[in-house]
Amino acid sequence: MSDINIELLINTYLVPFGLKILMAIAVWIIGGMLINMIAKLSRKAMSIQKIEPTLAQYGESTVRVALRIALVMVILEVCGIQTTSFAALIAAGGVAIGMAWSGLLSNFAAGIFLVILRPxxxxxxxxxxxxxxxxxxxxxxxxxxxxxxxxxxxxxxxxxxxxxxxxYTTNPYRRVDLKCQIANGVNPQEAIARLKIHVAKIANLSKAAEPCIEILEFNASGIVIAVRPFCNNNDYWQVFFDTNKAIADTCAEAGWPVPAPHQIEFHKD
Structure with a gap:
C-alpha cells in the first residue's frame, strides 16, 4: 500500500473517528460534572423548601438518572450514531429487554409508591x-x-x-415483652409487687403508659408473669436488658426456688 493511500486512509477515517472519540470523552466528562452540579443544586433547592429528606433523595436520584440517559443520547449523536436507529433497535428487542428488566421496573414503580404513600x-x-x-x-x-x-x-x-x-418509629413509644417464671408455692401477688418495685427503677421508661406486670399463664413449673414496660424506640434495647436484670434481681432478692416441673403420681390400689 502506498504512502498516499495510507495518508488518505488516516485522513479519511482514522482522524475523524479519533476526533469523535475525543469529543465523546470530553462530553462525558463535562456532562458528568454538569449533572453533579445540577443534582446538588436541585437537592439544595429542595432543602431550602424544607422538602422531606426521603423525597429529596428520591428526586435527586431521578434527576441524575434522567440526565445520564440524555447524556448518553448526546454522546451517540456525537459519535455519528443516529438515535432514531438506536431507538428502533431497542424497540426490536423490547420483549427480551422487558422480560430482563421486569424486576427492575417493578422495583422502580414500588419505589414511587413508597415515596407517595410514605409507610x-x-x-x-x-x-x-x-x-x-x-x-x-x-x-x-x-x-x-x-x-x-x-x-x-x-x-x-x-x-x-x-x-x-x-x-417501630411511627408511634411515640412501644412495649417490651418479657416473662418471669416463678416456682410453685411462690405467692404470685407478692411476686408482682416485688417486680413492680424493681421495674420502676429502670431508666428511660415511658411516662405515657404504666408497666404491665400481671399473671400471664400457668404451666407445670408454676406461674408465668408477664413483665411489659413501655419505652421510646431509641431506648428499647437498654430497657429490654435492664428489665431482664430487674427480673433476675427480684428473684435473687426474694430467694425464690428455681422453677421445676411439678408432677403428682397417682398409685392405683
Missing part, C-alpha cells in the same frame, strides 16, 4: 422483607437499611412494598 421515611426503624434496621436511604430501585449489628442491607423496593412493613 416509612429515612431514619425510621422498620422490619420488612425479613430485615430489621434503620432506613438509611430510599433509592430508585432499592432501600438501604442499617441493621442493629451495623450491617448495610439493600432490599428491593418491590419486595418491601409487597411485604408487611412494621414501623
Amino acid at each position: 416509612f421515611k429515612v431514619g425510621d426503624a422498620i422490619c420488612a422483607a425479613g430485615q430489621t434496621g434503620a432506613v438509611a436511604e430510599i433509592g430508585l430501585f432499592s432501600t438501604t437499611l442499617t441493621t442493629g449489628d451495623n450491617v448495610c442491607v439493600h432490599v428491593g423496593n418491590g419486595k418491601l412494598f409487597s411485604d408487611n412493613i412494621i414501623n
